[in-house]
Amino acid sequence: MISGKFAITLHILTLLSKFPDDYLSSDFIAGSMNVHPVLVRKEIANLKKNHIVESKEGKNGGTRLLKSASKITLDAIFKMTFDTVTLGFSKNEPNPDCPVGKQINKNLEHLYDDINQTISLQLNEITLEDFSNKF
Amino acid sequence: MISGKFAITLHILTLLSKFPDDYLSSDFIAGSMNVHPVLVRKEIANLKKNHIVESKEGKNGGTRLLKSASKITLDAIFKMTFDTVTLGFSKNEPNPDCPVGKQINKNLEHLYDDINQTISLQLNEITLEDFSNKF
DNA sequence: TACATTTGCAATAAATTTTATTACAGTATG
DNA sequence: CATACTGTAATAAAATTTATTGCAAATGTA
Numbered sequence: 656m657i658s659g660k661f662a663i664t665l666h667i668l669t670l671l672s673k674f675p676d677d678y679l680s681s682d683f684i685a686g687s688m689n690v691h692p693v694l695v696r697k698e699i700a701n702l703k704k705n706h707i708v709e710s711k712e713g714k715n716g717g718t719r720l721l722k723s724a725s726k727i728t729l730d731a732i733f734k735m736t737f738d739t740v741t742l743g744f745s746k747n748e749p750n751p752d753c754p755v756g757k758q759i760n761k762n763l764e765h766l767y768d769d770i771n772q773t774i775s776l777q778l779n780e781i782t783l784e785d786f787s788n789k790f
Numbered sequence: 791m792i793s794g795k796f797a798i799t800l801h802i803l804t805l806l807s808k809f810p811d812d813y814l815s816s817d818f819i820a821g822s823m824n825v826h827p828v829l830v831r832k833e834i835a836n837l838k839k840n841h842i843v844e845s846k847e848g849k850n851g852g853t854r855l856l857k858s859a860s861k862i863t864l865d866a867i868f869k870m871t872f873d874t875v876t877l878g879f880s881k882n883e884p885n886p887d888c889p890v891g892k893q894i895n896k897n898l899e900h901l902y903d904d905i906n907q908t909i910s911l912q913l914n915e916i917t918l919e920d921f922s923n924k925f
Numbered sequence: 926t927a928c929a930t931t932t933g934c935a936a937t938a939a940a941t942t943t944t945a946t947t948a949c950a951g952t953a954t955g
Numbered sequence: 956c957a958t959a960c961t962g963t964a965a966t967a968a969a970a971t972t973t974a975t976t977g978c979a980a981a982t983g984t985a
């Protein structure tokens with residue numbers, strides 16, 4: 656199921672890209688998106704794990720980009736949020752005695768894999784800089 | 791947010807395509823997917839609205855395809871389930887005083903529109919028959 | 926050094942969304 | 956006319972996402 660992780664992460668990064676030299680606090684970022692600062696810090700933790708941003712603790716602390724916005728693709732962000740586009744699965748174990756039930760999830764998975772690959776190709780052509788320039 | 795509508799609908803249609811001459815009951819279909827019959831009937835109601843299937847009430851009733859599986863594309867099914875692929879929006883009204891907050895949803899929407907168009911093109915090439923033949 | 930500000934993180938609560946269940950009226954079949 | 960279905964609405968339960976609270980640790984500044 657798709658949560659707001661991608662959107663939140665992209666919002667964070669867009670803000671950071673607008674102030675590449677400043678450390679922005681999670682409170683400031685959360686204020687722009689009207690979301691809880693703890694949620695912002697959670698996504699930032701994920702960005703740090705991926706070496707996209709760095710943060711500084713303590714007074715006047717915050718977070719800033721580690722990489723140039725022109726070097727970060729939306730596909731990379733997509734992959735970092737661990738979101739995978741699916742159109743849903745049979746979540747209850749389907750009936751293994753039914754030829755369709757037995758294989759439905761495997762076949763859906765193949766279909767969604769193909770879709771994800773296409774999306775990745777598309778998102779790979781768009782950099783954070785491109786996106787940020789729309790603002 | 792993406793629910794299981796597409797997957798459920800595709801499962802229903804795959805089953806129907808396997809028995810094109812029979813009326814399958816919602817109980818039978820629900821049994822294959824291990825899901826509640828009422829949920830199946832809800833999705834079937836949607837399929838009927840779109841003239842993809844017809845049902846017969848009463849004893850020995852059920853549902854069957856109205857169109858050949860080779861004439862139904864996965865894109866049509868995708869569109870019928872009203873699912874749109876998104877990677878999430880800022881669901882709380884973002885801060886209108888922030889240049890990023892003010893425009894983020896509009897820009898995400900454009901991005902997702904593009905993605906959906908690509909997915910549609912891809913799903914348009916696959917028929918229910920193609921999908922069904924994998925089983 | 927003491928204080929204010931900020932991150933980091935875990936635990937819990939609230940809200941939202943999805944799915945299941947219940948109930949019952951209506952319809953065809955044998 | 957009894958049985959086996961669909962159709963639909965209302966409610967409940969489950970799952971997921973988002974918000975909140977609480978506090979430790981770090982850091983700049985007076």
